[in-house]
Amino acid sequence: MSKVLIVADVFEGELQGSTARAVTCAQDLSPDSVDVLVLSASGSAAEAAAKIEGVTKVLSVERAENEHPLAATFAPQVVAAAKQNDYTHVLGPNTTFGKDLMPRVAALLGVGMITDIMAVNGPHEFERPIYAGNAVVTVEAPGDQVLVASVRCASFDAAADGGSAEVEALSLDAELPSHTRFVSADTGGSSDRPDLASAGKVISGGRGVGSKENFDIIFSLADKMGAAVGASRAAVDSGFVPNDMQVGQTGKIIAPELYMCFGISGAIQHLAGIKDAGTIIAINKDEEAPIFEVADYGLVGDLFKVIPELEEALG
Amino acid sequence: MKVMVSVKRVVDYNVRIQVKGDGSGVNLDGVKMSMNPFDEIAMEQAVQMKDAGTAEEVIAVTIGPAKAEEQLRSALAFGADRAIHVKTDEEIQPLTAARILAKLFEKEQPKVLLTGKQAIDDDANQTGQMTAALLDLPQATFASAIEFDGDKAKVTREVDSGLETIEVDLPAVITTDLRLNEPRYLKLPDIMKAKKKPIDAMSVEDLGIEEAVKLNVTKTAPPPEREPGVMVEDVNELVSKMKDKGLV
Numbered sequence: 300m301s302k303v304l305i306v307a308d309v310f311e312g313e314l315q316g317s318t319a320r321a322v323t324c325a326q327d328l329s330p331d332s333v334d335v336l337v338l339s340a341s342g343s344a345a346e347a348a349a350k351i352e353g354v355t356k357v358l359s360v361e362r363a364e365n366e367h368p369l370a371a372t373f374a375p376q377v378v379a380a381a382k383q384n385d386y387t388h389v390l391g392p393n394t395t396f397g398k399d400l401m402p403r404v405a406a407l408l409g410v411g412m413i414t415d416i417m418a419v420n421g422p423h424e425f426e427r428p429i430y431a432g433n434a435v436v437t438v439e440a441p442g443d444q445v446l447v448a449s450v451r452c453a454s455f456d457a458a459a460d461g462g463s464a465e466v467e468a469l470s471l472d473a474e475l476p477s478h479t480r481f482v483s484a485d486t487g488g489s490s491d492r493p494d495l496a497s498a499g500k501v502i503s504g505g506r507g508v509g510s511k512e513n514f515d516i517i518f519s520l521a522d523k524m525g526a527a528v529g530a531s532r533a534a535v536d537s538g539f540v541p542n543d544m545q546v547g548q549t550g551k552i553i554a555p556e557l558y559m560c561f562g563i564s565g566a567i568q569h570l571a572g573i574k575d576a577g578t579i580i581a582i583n584k585d586e587e588a589p590i591f592e593v594a595d596y597g598l599v600g601d602l603f604k605v606i607p608e609l610e611e612a613l614g
Numbered sequence: 615m616k617v618m619v620s621v622k623r624v625v626d627y628n629v630r631i632q633v634k635g636d637g638s639g640v641n642l643d644g645v646k647m648s649m650n651p652f653d654e655i656a657m658e659q660a661v662q663m664k665d666a667g668t669a670e671e672v673i674a675v676t677i678g679p680a681k682a683e684e685q686l687r688s689a690l691a692f693g694a695d696r697a698i699h700v701k702t703d704e705e706i707q708p709l710t711a712a713r714i715l716a717k718l719f720e721k722e723q724p725k726v727l728l729t730g731k732q733a734i735d736d737d738a739n740q741t742g743q744m745t746a747a748l749l750d751l752p753q754a755t756f757a758s759a760i761e762f763d764g765d766k767a768k769v770t771r772e773v774d775s776g777l778e779t780i781e782v783d784l785p786a787v788i789t790t791d792l793r794l795n796e797p798r799y800l801k802l803p804d805i806m807k808a809k810k811k812p813i814d815a816m817s818v819e820d821l822g823i824e825e826a827v828k829l830n831v832t833k834t835a836p837p838p839e840r841e842p843g844v845m846v847e848d849v850n851e852l853v854s855k856m857k858d859k860g861l862v
Contacts, residue, residue, distance in 0.1 A: 310775055369780065370743065371752055395773040399755045402708070402743035411709045411829045414738045428837070429736050430631045434640055437833040444827065478786075479752040482768060482779040496774065500861075524862065532792065542758065542772045542793065549652075549732065549792060551774065557861045567630065574837065578859060580852065595843040596855050608849040613862055 301330040301422050304358075304386040306377055306404075308396045309368065312342030316497045317392030317450075319351050319457035324450040325390060326353055326458070327419035334358055336380050336469075338373055340366035349464040358469040367481035368396050374403040379473040381408065386445060387422070393449040393552070394496070405447035413438055413448040427451070431548040431571035452496065453554035453575045487541050492518075495544065498527035501555040501576075503546060504539070505531035505569075507562020507584065507602060511539045516606050517561060523610055529553070531563045547572035561602040565590025615725035615762075615784070617660045617669045620715055621653040621689050623682040624735040633836045640834060649685045652730020654692075654797040655790040659760065660728055661693035662795065668762055671695050675718055677711055679703050683813065690808035691800045697813040700821065709826035710818075712744035717821045719749055724785065726767070731756050731789040742789035752782035756791040 303325040308315040318335065325333045332355040337345040345359035358380060364372050377400070381389050389404060391397035393415050405412035418426040423440045425448065440446050495501060502524065504517040514534075521528045529546040530539065546553055548568040554575035561582045563569060570593055573579060581594035582605050591597040598605065625631060626646040634641050649657070663669035674689030676682045677700040686697040700714055719727055732739035746753035754760075754769035758777065761768040762784075770779045772791045818825070846852045856862045 367778075370755070371746075374747060395756060395771075398739050399743065399753070402740035403747040403753065405740070406709060406712060406744035406747035409709075409826075411707055411826055412738075412740055412744075413829060414740060424832075429834075430625070430640065431734065431737065432837055433631050434633050435835050435837050436831045437835075439830040439832055441827050441829075476750070476752075478783040479754075480781045482781050484775065484779070485777040486775045536793065541776060543774060543776045548734070548737065557856075568627070574840070578861060579840075579843070580856070591843070591845070593840055593843070595841070596852060597843060597845045598847075598849070598852050599845070600848075605849055609853065612849055612853040 301328045301388055302384070302386045303328060303330045303333045303388040303390060304381055304384070305333065305335045306389065306391040306397070306400065307335050307337045307344060307348050308392050308394055309337060309339050309344040310396070312339060312344060314344040314347040315392070315394065316457055316494070317394045317397070317452045318348060320452040320455045321390050321392050321450040322351050322353050322458040323455040324416055324419060325388070328388060328422050332356070334384070336360070336377065338365040338368070338376055345466045349466050350460045350462055352459050352462040354462050354464040357464050357466045359466055360469050360471055364475050368400070369479050369481060370400045370403045371479040372475050373400050374407055375473040375475060376471050377404045378407045379471040380469060381445060383471070388446045388448070391449050393451050397449045401447060401449050408445055408447060410444045410447055411440070413440060413446070415451040416448050417451045417454040431567050432574055433567065451552065453552045457497070487543070492521065493525065493527040495527040495529055495546070496551055496553060498555055500524055500526035500557045501529050501553060501559070502526045503529035503531070503558070503560045503563065504534055505560065505563030506533035506537065508534060508539060514539050516603065520606050520610060523613065526557070531569050560590065561606070563590055564588045565593065615669055616671045616673070616722065617663060618673045618675060618719065618722055618724040618727045619653070619656050619660045619689065619694065620675045620727065620729040620741070621657065621685055622650045622676065622733045623647050623678045623685045624650045624733050627651050627734055633834055637833045637835060647681070647684070649688050650730050650733045652732060652734070652790055655792070655794050656728040656730050657689055657692040657694070658795045658797040659790060664693055673698060673722060673724065675715065676700070677702060677706050677714055686813055687805070687808050688800060690811040691804045692798070693804070694811070696811055699813050699815045700818060701815055702818050707826060707828055708738050708740035709744055710823070711741045712748055713823040713826065714818065714821060715741070715745045716748040717823050719745070726785060727787045729789055731791050742787050746787035749787070752786040753789070754780055754782050754786060755789045757788050758791050758793045760788060760794070
């Protein structure tokens with residue numbers, strides 16, 4: 300008997316793709332039901348969640364305090380919803396939203412939490428990565444407690460659209476704190492490029508790109524190939540690109556069909572973010588770079604020569 | 615204000631860890647141990663606050679074996695005034711760690727608890743948030759900039775969509791991300807000075823907290839290996855490989 304509650308990741312009123320990935324993870328629990336909790340101020344996120352195949356019911360809590368996903372405000376509501384319907388599992392995505400919120404939920408429920416489920420072996424047995432993915436542990440959670448976990452999105456495909464779950468407006472008995480307040484968000488302006496977390500193709504650059512201006516060459520190739528753009532920590536630290544482009548242990552963990560990287564040496568922390576990529580292609584000047592140990596295809600060369608040649612060859 | 619910083623002893627970030635053949639864990643024999651890099655960033659933040667006159671006292675805390683005193687000595691060399699060592703040889707999972715930190719927080723009454731956003735051994739990313747929850751305090755995770763103003767702090771957070779700024783009332787728990795600062799190199803005179811600073815040692819039992827039910831790790835395995843790749847000679851060969859695989 301597994302009754303699963305998934306906390307939807309909603310940003311600026313829109314349902315994020317990570318939610319549908321958590322639904323796929325939930326299906327591996329052979330659940331009796333999979334409900335999605337949508338906390339929002341307004342918008343269509345609840346309707347979008349109802350369309351995800353495999354969702355039993357959407358519980359929607361609309362209130363002004365939910366405009367921004369503050370963990371301190373959301374956690375008491377998730378806890379109240381979890382208790383109200385006796386859920387056995389409460390899952391969130393391992394996006395920064397879920398990483399911030401889910402431990403707070405677990406602590407309020409008085410239970411431990413499993414971060415980054417990468418495989419489900421049974422209703423209370425999971426696999427998760429440790430040491431930047433250099434080891435995988437099998438973890439058993441107590442069967443007599445509610446299980447709180449985050450889902451490693453790169454390990455699960457998004458559940459398809461096609462469902463038509465009922466949306467139920469939920470009123471919760473939860474006191475919300477006022478000690479945490481949203482001030483502002485900087486998303487770096489809108490972009491037509493695919494989203495890094497879910498893109499099929501990702502082109503990324505590292506320290507070897509050399510400067511913010513030089514990164515244009517990476518963007519240009521990405522646009523030609525319809526790819527999202529990522530970066531190594533070194534490139535973000537050097538100010539070439541903003542933090543939301545960082546791929547790796549502490550940035551985004553991605554699983555594109557194609558990951559092509561330029562001027563990235565391949566520190567273990569970076570490799571942790573790309574291990575699930577279908578094909579990894581590395582271009583680096585240094586033939587000793589560790590990135591070549593994991594690349595499916597490696598090319599030793601100067602990225603500033605290789606990229607124009609590539610663009611020409613790809614037409 | 616009084617600042618508390620929680621630090622953890624972990625395998626050094628440069629070490630390539632090896633999984634034991636019998637699946638019982640990771641081989642830690644003779645492996646270099648260090649302060650969790652994210653906790654170093656938290657330490658640096660605290661010490662910068664002291665340098666700027668925002669913090670009067672900095673207390674470093676660790677939960678771990680006797681040898682974790684090395685990491686506390688490093689914290690003291692950073693500039694912490696004193697340290698608390700909750701000694702245990704057992705593996706302490708995040709909820710129990712949070713209960714310990716909450717207890718110490720209640721005892722010491724700092725204005726802010728700083729800690730790294732995650733430890734690079736178990737990559738759990740839970741302890742800060744859990745501690746804040748238990749104390750019913752605000753949390754500001756993944757901080758890349760912190761600005762204190764009286765009884766409030768403005769914290770800029772690194773999130774998937776870019777940056778988000780929130781305001782929290784103090785006291786609060788703040789977890790630190792990579793770009794908050796660059797931790798200093800410890801200098802010999804500071805390391806020498808740190809040897810004389812006080813460390814208050816206690817056991818988990820001394821604190822009278824209830825340990826959380828453990829998640830049971832039954833097996834540790836190496837990650838699935840990728841097929842070995844090939845080197846290509848030039849762009850034309852690369853493009854033809856990509857076409858063969860239907861990638862372009």
